[in-house]
Amino acid sequence: MVQLTRSNFSKEISEERQTRDALRYLDFFKLKSGELSQAHQTYGLDPWELEPKAFRPLEERFDLRQKYDHENQESPFDDFDVVHPPTPVQQAAQKAWELAIAKSAKVKPKCLISECWDIYNGSRDQGSYDIDSREGRRVYASWERFITFLGRDCLLEDTDSIHEAIDKMVEARLTQVSPASVQRDWNVISAVLNSAVKRDRLNIRFQKPPIKKVEKTDRPVFSQTDQREIIGDVVAGKYSTENGVLMLLALQAGMINSELQRLKSENVRLGDEVPHILVTGEVKTKDRLRTVPITVGVRWLRKAFNELEDGSGWAMGRSFHSASDSTISKRVVVALDSYRQRDNRLYSAY
Structure with a gap:
């Protein structure tokens, strides 16, 4: 801290x-x-x-x-x-x-930083965040990062300490994540602080920190030849069952780690006349709720999902469901290392 x-x-x-x-x-x-x-x-x-x-x-x-x-x-x-x-x-x-015995009868408590999240969360027009949900955890994590750098409680009026904490957080985060991620942190922090300022009608303004912009780089994409080779290697058993399922569904359906982690066994319908998978429940954005037809490696996927079945109700099994997104990504990165070494490009499953 x-x-x-x-x-x-x-x-x-x-x-x-x-x-x-x-x-x-x-x-x-x-x-x-x-x-x-x-x-x-x-x-x-x-x-x-x-x-x-x-x-x-x-x-x-x-x-x-x-x-x-x-x-x-x-x-x-x-x-x-x-x-x-x-x-x-x-x-x-x-x-x-x-x-x-004071002459003035009005004594209004001053707002503490520790109170700002509840003020913000309770005043959202869209309803309060559930910090146990995916979106709630993501948003609250940005606020928690700021609190960590602040180091202790303070008055909302203490703009010097607040700006100092924000500046240090931005500086540290830019060495770890993209400027876009830092911008998302600031958006949350600004919204929380300003909700308290608005409630108490304070004459306070929090300045946006300088967040350096970087030139966008193209994400490395596997060639079609490489994609066919990966599919062949998956079906041939070169990769683990978990990695194989992830790679096949990422290549043909654009499924991401979190969608696979929350994929229920009942939504894997590879035995239907038109084999498909239902992406339901909590997703990154609403437009990711969809029905995904499966056409590549159907027989291998049926066998793979049977192997992963452990009675938990999660299609990929309990351990995969509870693993962190970074852990799952790292496994795939390691599995694809030969391509990364060959081309000196940061390939991943997506």
Whole structure:
């Protein structure tokens, strides 16, 4: 995790949390900010005299202070708070008292970064993301990356720390992924932050980080001769069953790892009059929901799917279903290494 320099808002974060605790404290005793202001100015009473039940902890601390001062009259040091630090309840009560006698009755909590995702997710016109779904995990992962580089909670107003974290994330990510992937991260982060800004009507603007553009390069594609050779090698048993199925379906149906991972056994219909596979459920984009006719290597695929059947309901088996996309891709990359070495091109299954 990348650690940032200490934020100028560290003290403000602590104060904000104390304020929230105090507001909850007042609410528990059915009091409001500013409610005791007039009475305090008029009568000058102590907290526990105005509201005995709510501010009993302050009276106890006052009594303890009186006793301490009496017993340490000769001491040149005032170390009462060191010797007897206030309890969390006493801290909340003290802050609650300050709010209760404040002239302004309006105390609005400030927004924390840790709250922004829920604000964004709860306000989406398209409905909230389920972070257990494919799309939800992908979107939330971008936000989590930003939080990792931020390193700790901070106020939404702490734009310096937020921009610093974004810049460091962009710099690090550009060494690992494409600029397009970094742009997607920024789109998510910007949407989350701005949803909180909009809700609280804050005069804050987050600047887009510079994301260098790179020239697009053509993805290496197997020649038709190579494709026929791969199909022949698959049917001849040169590759593992899992890799063979993946290669055949990628070549003739454009199926990707995630579609194969979520392919159910009931949707493999190679025994029908027109052999086909149904791509259903959660997919990368809606237009990938489709019926795929299978014409190449049908007999071999029937046998392969029978071998992979393990009763899990997943056509490729439980282990393939639970493997990561990168793990599956790496297996195919290794299997196709002879072509990569021959042409010095980064071939994959797609």
